[in-house]
Amino acid sequence: MLDKDIKKNISKCARCALCVQNCPIYEIKKDENNTARGLICKLLGYEKKHLSDNEIKKDLKICLNCSKCETNCPSGVKTTSIFAYKNAILNPSKISQRILLATKLLPIKFLYFINLFKKTPKNSLNSNVLYFKGCIAKAQHKKTYLDEILYNPNFSCCALPYLTCGDLKNYNKAKKRNIELIKKASMVVFDCVSCKSAIENYSELTQEDKSKLVFITDLENNFKSLKPNSKYKNKTVTFHKPCHMSKNDFQKIEKFLSSIDNIKYISLENIDSCCGFGGSYFIYHPIIATKIALKKAFTIKKSNADLILTACPSCTMGLRFNQLISFNYKKTLELRDFIHNELAK
Numbered sequence: 335m336l337d338k339d340i341k342k343n344i345s346k347c348a349r350c351a352l353c354v355q356n357c358p359i360y361e362i363k364k365d366e367n368n369t370a371r372g373l374i375c376k377l378l379g380y381e382k383k384h385l386s387d388n389e390i391k392k393d394l395k396i397c398l399n400c401s402k403c404e405t406n407c408p409s410g411v412k413t414t415s416i417f418a419y420k421n422a423i424l425n426p427s428k429i430s431q432r433i434l435l436a437t438k439l440l441p442i443k444f445l446y447f448i449n450l451f452k453k454t455p456k457n458s459l460n461s462n463v464l465y466f467k468g469c470i471a472k473a474q475h476k477k478t479y480l481d482e483i484l485y486n487p488n489f490s491c492c493a494l495p496y497l498t499c500g501d502l503k504n505y506n507k508a509k510k511r512n513i514e515l516i517k518k519a520s521m522v523v524f525d526c527v528s529c530k531s532a533i534e535n536y537s538e539l540t541q542e543d544k545s546k547l548v549f550i551t552d553l554e555n556n557f558k559s560l561k562p563n564s565k566y567k568n569k570t571v572t573f574h575k576p577c578h579m580s581k582n583d584f585q586k587i588e589k590f591l592s593s594i595d596n597i598k599y600i601s602l603e604n605i606d607s608c609c610g611f612g613g614s615y616f617i618y619h620p621i622i623a624t625k626i627a628l629k630k631a632f633t634i635k636k637s638n639a640d641l642i643l644t645a646c647p648s649c650t651m652g653l654r655f656n657q658l659i660s661f662n663y664k665k666t667l668e669l670r671d672f673i674h675n676e677l678a679k
């Protein structure tokens with residue numbers, strides 16, 4: 335059965351199909367069962383007992399949870415939370431996605447397990463402006479620009495990996511810890527847009543709480559040029575917009591990158607197209623993920639950019655994979671590392 339919130343939400347669907355054209359899974363499979371409109375119709379059938387658990391399980395599992403349908407929905411249906419939550423109930427998993435994430439990271443960062451026993455770097459500043467450092471940056475034991483200027487109280491995981499993996503116990507535990515910290519803070523700064531978006535979707539947060547959540551480029555900063563020894567001087571730089579990034583955050587990033595001297599910023603074509611990685615999606619659905627990745631890879635290749643930036647570690651891994659399959663070996667960096675290592679303060 336569907337819970338009250340889900341029922342209320344899906345009743346808002348006007349069947350307009352505006353979500354269909356942007357769905358990356360529909361683009362590959364051309365099957366409306368896998369779009370937001372199709373999934374909502376199936377959930378309604380399930381509620382009326384016309385469909386069994388098994389008949390909707392498979393279609394829910396194939397959803398990338400990319401939020402593109404939600405962004406384009408004129409009726410404000412919270413599609414991503416509905417699909418992820420219902421999938422978690424119907425496809426529960428005892429294996430936490432964090433273990434899967436660690437496994438994915440191993441070939442790239444084989445020191446992951448050693449790093450687990452080190453303390454996370456914490457700034458001694460005691461402020462109520464907090465740094466939300468995501469799991470992957472913590473696992474990689476990276477010191478970032480935000481570590482230098484903000485207090486890092488060691489938030490839990492944003493909880494989206496638990497939800498998409500069906501681990502509701504850890505999902506609720508992580509959410510509870512994060513909500514407690516957000517309530518006490520005056521501002522929380524993110525350098526991963528996927529973590530930011532996952533937390534913005536917590537239904538327990540008020541509008542006032544959500545207004546405290548900001549992205550790194552919202553901070554006042556003096557970054558206007560590259561460090562004198564930067565290898566990106568006079569190079570062309572582009573940015574991959576992660577699926578969960580809002581239009582507003584993306585516009586700010588474009589403005590920020592365009593304002594830096596000595597680099598040429600160019601926009602990618604089809605800016606909303608997905609990198610195909612989607613957390614552990616690649617592990618469960620490698621063929622669909624590779625088809626999505628190939629489309630992105632050729633858009634990037636066509637851009638002729640020397641450096642590809644993004645603002646989500648999962649997308650970074652996806653884009654590096656894209657470079658391999660399109661034989662386009664250009665550097666891919668996270669925005670936070672570019673700011674930390676390449677820009678003059």
Ligand code: SF4
Pocket residue numbers: 346347348349350351352353354370371374403406407408409410411413
């Ligand atoms: S865009 Fe929104 S209202 Fe329209 S079919 Fe999709 S979910 Fe329903």
Ligand code: SF4
Pocket residue numbers: 356357358359360368369370396397398399400401402403404413414417
């Ligand atoms: S979340 Fe993404 S993959 Fe899932 S239905 Fe919406 S647009 Fe399609």
